[in-house]
Amino acid sequence: MNILDKLADLSREWAKREQETVSAEELREQAKALGKGNGEAFLSALKKPGISFICEIKKASPSKGLISPDFPYLKIAEAYEQAGADCISCLTEPEYFLGSDDIFREVREKVNLPMLRKDFTVCEYQLDQARVMGANAALLIVSLMDERTLAAYLEHCEELGIAALVETHDEEEIRTAVSAGAKIIGVNNRNLKDFSVDFGNAARLRDRIPPECIYVAESGVRTPEDVQRLRQIGADAALIGETLMRAEDPAETLKSLRRQ
Numbered sequence: 001m002n003i004l005d006k007l008a009d010l011s012r013e014w015a016k017r018e019q020e021t022v023s024a025e026e027l028r029e030q031a032k033a034l035g036k037g038n039g040e041a042f043l044s045a046l047k048k049p050g051i052s053f054i055c056e057i058k059k060a061s062p063s064k065g066l067i068s069p070d071f072p073y074l075k076i077a078e079a080y081e082q083a084g085a086d087c088i089s090c091l092t093e094p095e096y097f098l099g100s101d102d103i104f105r106e107v108r109e110k111v112n113l114p115m116l117r118k119d120f121t122v123c124e125y126q127l128d129q130a131r132v133m134g135a136n137a138a139l140l141i142v143s144l145m146d147e148r149t150l151a152a153y154l155e156h157c158e159e160l161g162i163a164a165l166v167e168t169h170d171e172e173e174i175r176t177a178v179s180a181g182a183k184i185i186g187v188n189n190r191n192l193k194d195f196s197v198d199f200g201n202a203a204r205l206r207d208r209i210p211p212e213c214i215y216v217a218e219s220g221v222r223t224p225e226d227v228q229r230l231r232q233i234g235a236d237a238a239l240i241g242e243t244l245m246r247a248e249d250p251a252e253t254l255k256s257l258r259r260q
């Protein structure tokens with residue numbers, strides 16, 4: 001079993017366990033009572049002229065192990081905001097990324113930036129959770145679902161008023177994303193099945209993304225030159241995690257990456 005399948009399985013188990021505390025019906029009611037979310041804020045942050053920065057909060061990852069041992073996530077979130085991040089991506093997956101819904105909520109309270117709930121979505125329950133924890137957007141990984149399921153999840157996000165970042169890795173997945181109606185498409189430079197990173201992947205696939213879609217280049221961004229390359233290919237946004245999480249001064253590192 002590859003790691004992605006393992007993460008999807010864990011996600012399913014996790015969601016099942018959580019439903020023992022808050023049932024699917026209860027959670028749906030909570031989400032409904034809140035009214036529509038502010039997915040628009042995520043969308044317009046990515047649409048700003050020039051490349052936008054989605055800065056990630058993650059303590060660990062299955063490919064790198066522990067990335068940030070002391071993990072001062074609130075300080076990091078504030079540093080991101082102060083240094084001009086456009087959005088924050090916050091991992092909530094507990095086993096491999098050592099994230100949690102509580103971390104997400106605390107960051108949500110602290111900063112005003114639009115936030116992406118980064119998790120392995122395998123059921124609508126998790127989308128309702130995203131709405132209830134105050135997310136502006138949720139992650140949908142194409143390789144975890146078929147096109148019909150993706151279309152249904154996109155519709156559910158629409159009902160909740162949250163945006164969806166639809167993550168792809170190759171041409172076929174981009175086709176599925178477009179045909180299911182994705183508005184925001186991410187191309188991951190990292191292959192989640194074997195963790196190999198090919199920084200050219202997002203650039204190579206750039207022209208497969210229809211012009212009306214928002215295009216996010218994900219993973220493996222290390223230097224201002226990398227960001228420049230993504231500007232050149234017309235990426236609407238870059239999703240950056242490890243480089244910022246390992247930085248001694250995340251605000252300075254973000255500023256230097258943003259410099260044109």
Ligand SMILES: O=P(O)(O)OC[C@@H](O)[C@@H](O)c1c[nH]c2ccccc12
Pocket residue numbers: 056058118119167188218219220221239240241242243
């Ligand atoms: O740390 P990096 O290489 O900058 O990558 C960030 C982000 O793209 C990566 O964390 C990611 C991309 N897609 C995901 C799906 C699930 C978990 C994590 C991810």
